[in-house]
Amino acid sequence: MHVYPFSAIVGSDDLVLALILTGISPDIGGVLIRGEKGTAKSTAVRAQAALLPPITVVTDCRFSCDPAAPDPDCPDGPHPPSVASATRPVRLVELPVGAGEDRVVGSLHLEKALSGSGVEYEPGLLARANRGILYVDEVNLLHDHLVDLLLDAAAMGRATVERDGVSLSHAARFTLVGTMNPEEGELRPQLLDRFGLSVEVAAPRDPAVRAEIIRRRLAFDADPAGFTSAYATAEQQLAERIADARLRLPKVVLGQEALLAIAEVCAAFDVDGMRADLVCARAAVAHAAWCGRTDVTRADVRAAARLALPHRRRRTPFDSPGMDEGLLDEILGEDHDPDPGPDGSGGPGGPPSDSGSDTPPPTAGSTPDPPASGLGSPTSSNDDPRPDAPAPVSVTAPEEPYRPRLFTVAGTGKGTLGRRSRAITTSGRTVGDVPAGRGTGPIHLAATVRTAALRHATSRSSPDTTRLSIALSDLRRSLCEGKESNLVLLCVDASGSMAARRRMSQVKTAVLALLLDAYRRRDRVGLITFRNHEATLTLPPTGSVDVAAARLRELPAGGRTPLAEGLLKAAETLRRERLRDPDRRALLVVVTDGRATAGPKAVERSLHAADHLAREGVSALVIDSETGRFRMGLAAALARRMGAEYVHVGEVSAEAITSAVAGATTRAA
Structure with missing residues (x-):
């Protein structure tokens, strides 16, 4: 191959x-x-x-011991000094x-x-x-x-x-x-x-580079042997340069100036611990060896820092990885040109001379980092008084996300491994055993021997047979109890009713808090918003907080309240998620003030949608955000029709939402 x-x-x-x-x-x-x-x-x-x-290994050692320095505790050892060796x-x-x-x-x-x-x-x-x-x-x-x-x-x-x-x-x-x-x-x-x-x-975004990538890939797929042969010389030169750099590595000197530059860069980027400094130093030494030098320069430090620090700088889960290269250049005090490759083209190795085309310089594409916080934008609205004018729309920012309380789904599930609700999983605490064909856990040796002994004792074989034999049918697997991850689907009223701006700010904060918790516990969180005459899956179920933060950057609020459409959209989303992952248990959280105002018979259609969710067996929670002296009470009726838990709050706060979820999920199966 x-x-x-x-x-x-x-x-x-x-x-x-x-x-x-x-x-x-x-x-x-x-x-x-x-x-x-x-x-x-x-x-x-x-x-x-x-x-x-x-590498050179000890012959027949399953652990690839180095004959020059074998592992004294190798399970296949001990290996004598004159042990046979082989190269592979x-x-x-x-x-x-x-x-x-x-x-x-x-x-x-x-x-x-x-x-x-x-x-x-x-x-x-x-x-x-x-x-x-x-x-x-x-x-x-x-x-x-x-x-x-x-x-x-x-x-x-x-x-x-x-x-x-x-x-x-x-x-x-x-x-x-x-x-x-x-x-x-x-x-x-x-x-x-x-x-x-x-x-x-x-x-890459450069059309010439993309075209060259396509050309080479098509050529490789059409004739793998011929394409590989055409690059054999370049591959050999690259392998030799790596081998030479390995030999040069022990001779590279990391001087005091370079060491201080590494420490200054790591401190400036506020990295956690000292591992970043050590990795940056090792990478700078390797880069100097790769470039044929025996002294580490600031160019080596810069190249190492660009690769060693982006994922180590102190950040919240909502901040995308990356680093400010302008700050890096400012710290190092000078600009640096990229190191030329072995052929002077800027890459690790150029194409062979008979490749038949001019190769554009490789360029890596990049995407701008989203803001670290502040997922909203300044408020905007449309105050046109005409009856047919668009409904006023506003965009609000969430508050600072917080760490929510732990909530779990009651009962024992069998979903994807996670860190939240109790479930039967492939690993964890052994709580029993099952036949080998029905389980996925490790072999339960004691249960296997016990099953074989019982079969042996009840068999009609000769009483002289004293040796216990284990048959394939005797095999038992451990039944393990661990933790699973869940799906929390928020269905949020984004209409322009009373206190909408305040509600949306706090709902966004709640979603970010749940995402932060999902990041730690391997949950998935989704968001449906409904306004005007439609419901939108604003945030498809995800465990990626980076993507979630980008989607929640601008979440508009305003217009009428299509409650029925929101509930039906939630039912359809949960149906698709069940098909995709039947074992992941879900909780639907409906946040509404109960004012269904979109179209004729809006209230009746909302109740029919609630009945549909109840027939689907959806575990749900309704949070009533209706305020004022005169209340319609639709949210309570909605909860009864859905068979859902009902929670009333005068104003929806992020803490109230997650606390209600915590209470509901302990009762949902």
Whole structure:
């Protein structure tokens, strides 16, 4: 199988440089690649692995021990000084998002255990990735229990296994490379900090660059062998330059001036802890080695800071990653030209001389950062007094989001792993066992032996048979209880009724607070607003606070109140979400003052929509924001028709909304 050549990648300079620096110095700690889909993230990672120098390993060691310095605690050891060795390429081990814990850390060799050959440990992916690259595509979707395993291994350089009668540890030093699409959710801060470098990747906007990317990809798809052969010389030159940089790395001097510049930059960007300084120093040394120097210059510091600091600067989950390069240049005191590639073209390696076309300089696309806070804009309105004039519209900003109370859904679900409600999951506390064909948890050894013993005791075999045999039908899996994530769908009145501006400001604050909590607990939150004559899915269910903040930047309020349309839109949204993820339990939160005013028979249509939601079995909460001396009481009737919990508040506040949600979800199944 042919891999797309690394030197043929166009338009991703930062990505290429980050991968090269980690290839030169694995101690940097890996790369996190953030970007929209279709930006060659996976292609670049797989291509870079082929350029790394081969490694020498102990022959037949499943943990890739270095014969020059073998692991004294290697499960396949001890390895004597004269142990046989072999040379092989660096492994690129892919960790699937849906992998089980057994597959990652290893477990009991089941076949040998059942056949009576004894207890033997079967290594997992962490063992296979030792001294190599561990690649996680869609790393932000990785289950929390697997994230915990990666954090332990990355921090200690070892993987510890305590399960199924196996107790051991082995070396697990790998370069962690992850890719993610920010629109699909954020990464846990603890894991984010373990990536040495981070890169934002976007499709280039220059038509000439895009055309060149298409030309090369089509050429590769049409003739992989021929395309790879055409870039063989450039690949060889790039591999040799990486190998030379590795040899030069120990000779590079990090002088006092460069060290102070690194400390000054990290302090100015208000990064947390000292890991940023260490990573920046290692990346600057690697960059100097890559450029053929033995002294670290300010140009090396700048290149390292651009890759090591964006994901480490202190920020709220609503702030997008990134850094002010103007401030960086101001701190360093001078402007710097990009480092030329080995062919002087500005990239890591140019196309071969017979490529048949002039290659435009690679350029990485970029997107402006959204504001860190202040999701609203100045109030605007239309005061035209004519009857047919548009209804006045205003846009209000939310208040500062706060940390909401924990709320959980009552009962035991079976949804996606999360950190909120109780559920039967693939990991967690063992609460029972089930037949192997009905469960997804690890093998429950004690229950398996017990089942086999009961079958043996009740069988009609000869009484002389004393040896216990385990059949496939005896296998039992652990029934694990953990936490699941939920969907909270807010259906909010955005009409121009009394106190609309105040209500919308507080509702926005509540949504941001729920999103902040969802970021920590892996929940999904959606928002439907209804005004004039229609309902809009303003915020599709998401766990990405960056995308949510962008969508909530301007949320208009004004016009009539199409309550029925809002409820029907909520029913349709929940129906689609159930089809997409049947196991994720949802709570519908309807925020309204009960004044349905859009069209004839608006109240009657709203009650019919409530009946429809009740027939669909939607768990719901109605928050009544109606104020004034004379109240219509429609919200209470609406709650009764929906079979929903009813909460009355004189004015809707963010604290009231989330407190009501906290009370309702403890009673919703």
